Amino acid sequence: MNEEKKKAIQALRTSKGQIEGIIKMLEDGRYCIDVSNQIYAAQSLLKKANLLILRQHLNHCVKQAFLHDSGDEKVDEIINLLSKLLKD
Template sequence: MTNSIEHKTTHRSNNDKEKLLNRLKRIEGQVRGIQKMVEDDRYCVDILTQISAINAAMKRVGLQLLENHTHHCVSDAIKDGDGQEAIRELMDVFERFTKS
């Protein structure tokens, strides 16, 4: 059984990594924008709209990571005979990811 404290790595292509980092940097900029909106006493609905956009962007990043994990890590584990553990871990991640 895998220790949950253990840090695993993945084999993510440089192109995939760059795309993820660019998306996260854009989200970081959006968060800074919200901070500025609060400082400037902007209208609550405008701020909430931006928060909604950030939540959607984060969900897209998460789904991209889940897809990559399934296609590579889970698939490789199944091929290597560790499928049950990989599927259990994937289902745990889905459960956490889909909680509101």
């Protein structure tokens, strides 16, 4: 497993713990702003994990596709994903 995937897994595990904590905060009736701040922190970790996965994809999958003359399909995949990400 490469370094990007290891870091992405760690970020996802951390965000999983944060989400479990957020649920508990809601169940305990914690202050809404505190809950919202924790949701924002979890979203940031998910974004970080996504960027790490995309970096890994570009460095490995896309690079290999171009070396084997099939890079156009990978570029289309990236463009479609970027269009989704930019809508948010």
